[in-house]
Amino acid sequence: MEFELDILPLSVWLPHQEAAIIAGPCSAETEEQLVATCLQLKDLGVSALRAGIWKPRTRPGNFEGHGEIALPWVQTVKKLVDLPFAIEVATPQHIELALKYGVDILWIGARTTVNPFNVQDLADALQGVDVPVMIKNPVNPDLALWIGAIERIHKAGVRKIAAIHRGFSSLQESKYRNPPNWQIPLELKRIFPHLPLLCDPSHITGDRKMVAKVAQKALDLNYDGLMIETHITPDKAWSDAKQQVTPSELEEMIHSFNFRKQKTDDIEFNNRLDELRKQIDELDRELVEILATRMYLVEQIGEYKRENNISIFQIERWDEIFRTRPQWAEKMKLNKELIQEIYKLIHVESIRKQTEVMSQIPEKIKA
Ligand SMILES: C=C(O[C@@H]1C=C(C(=O)O)C=C[C@H]1O)C(=O)O
Numbered sequence: 593m594e595f596e597l598d599i600l601p602l603s604v605w606l607p608h609q610e611a612a613i614i615a616g617p618c619s620a621e622t623e624e625q626l627v628a629t630c631l632q633l634k635d636l637g638v639s640a641l642r643a644g645i646w647k648p649r650t651r652p653g654n655f656e657g658h659g660e661i662a663l664p665w666v667q668t669v670k671k672l673v674d675l676p677f678a679i680e681v682a683t684p685q686h687i688e689l690a691l692k693y694g695v696d697i698l699w700i701g702a703r704t705t706v707n708p709f710n711v712q713d714l715a716d717a718l719q720g721v722d723v724p725v726m727i728k729n730p731v732n733p734d735l736a737l738w739i740g741a742i743e744r745i746h747k748a749g750v751r752k753i754a755a756i757h758r759g760f761s762s763l764q765e766s767k768y769r770n771p772p773n774w775q776i777p778l779e780l781k782r783i784f785p786h787l788p789l790l791c792d793p794s795h796i797t798g799d800r801k802m803v804a805k806v807a808q809k810a811l812d813l814n815y816d817g818l819m820i821e822t823h824i825t826p827d828k829a830w831s832d833a834k835q836q837v838t839p840s841e842l843e844e845m846i847h848s849f850n851f852r853k854q855k856t857d858d859i860e861f862n863n864r865l866d867e868l869r870k871q872i873d874e875l876d877r878e879l880v881e882i883l884a885t886r887m888y889l890v891e892q893i894g895e896y897k898r899e900n901n902i903s904i905f906q907i908e909r910w911d912e913i914f915r916t917r918p919q920w921a922e923k924m925k926l927n928k929e930l931i932q933e934i935y936k937l938i939h940v941e942s943i944r945k946q947t948e949v950m951s952q953i954p955e956k957i958k959a
Pocket residue numbers: 890893904905906907909910913938939942943946
């Protein structure tokens with residue numbers, strides 16, 4: 593990475609118990625709806641409130657938020673409920689207005705994170721401003737864009753930063769509205785271990801029935817918090833009706849959550865974990881050795897093909913491999929999709945290796 597992120601822990605700007613929970617309606621629809629929802633959230637132990645003031649909608653004609661008109665409603669809520677309030681901003685003007693009305697936390701939405709020009713405009717507007725900024729993943733599954741947006745905001749001097757994982761758009765059919773692609777946020781966490789990471793199961797699932805399950809998965813993966821859309825009458829919501837839950841459903845969910853610890857001092861647990869991990873280390877070494885041996889054979893086949901002028905890609909052989917290996921896996925109670933994915937990667941590497949071999953001048957001719 594270009595530079596280590598120097599950021600403050602989440603607890604500095606968002607005090608919380610086991611995990612930070614940000615809740616509130618998708619959109620601020622009326623002052624009554626916003627106040628009623630937030631009053632019901634007041635005693636649930638949530639760490640912050642949220643509401644959409646400007647809503648980026650895919651197509652025109654849908655409710656796009658009230659804009660500045662709704663900001664005094666946020667002020668009303670803040671007088672009644674002693675919790676920080678978060679809203680989405682997409683332009684420098686949104687930032688200016690949010691700060692003018694005393695909004696505590698800003699977030700950059702998925703449709704903004706995709707555009708570096710847009711993010712840079714926001715970063716410039718945030719220069720010298722001490723406000724926490726949460727950055728949602730870009731709509732498309734592109735980790736570099738997400739990192740780029742975080743770096744731009746960080747370079748503007750913002751030290752209260754968090755990332756929000758809200759899932760990614762996909763052309764494939766899925767039970768999710770925005771499939772989570774967990775490997776992307778986990779890779780972000782590997783690159784920036786100190787960056788607080790929140791999950792937005794409402795946008796990932798698009799379906800209130802699945803929200804608790806995805807939220808629990810995020811907690812199992814040691815996420816620092818959750819953002820959950822909550823509405824007093826979700827079915828009547830002006831936006832994202834299907835994915836919002838009532839405050840009492842949220843309360844039930846919070847009670848059902850299992851909050852995991854990252855580590856323990858329990859000696860017995862740690863010893864057993866070490867023992868099992870040593871076994872994994874040995875197996876992984878063997879796995880890598882086996883892959884190296886397989887690749888050595890692929891290279892030999894490549895040389896043989898070159899000498900006999902045979903093409904690299906062999907559809908029948910590849911088809912046989914792609915059919916049989918998952919079958920072997922299933923017999924051993926292994927996930928067949930995993931084996932398919934692994935073999936796709938192996939095959940791409942075989943082709944790369946043999947392409948390299950094909951373009952080499954054979955030793956005999958060189959001599
Ligand atoms: C190794 C070969 O070349 C390619 C790579 C394969 C593999 O990695 O197993 C299979 C078929 C070919 O597309 C081969 O022809 O056997």
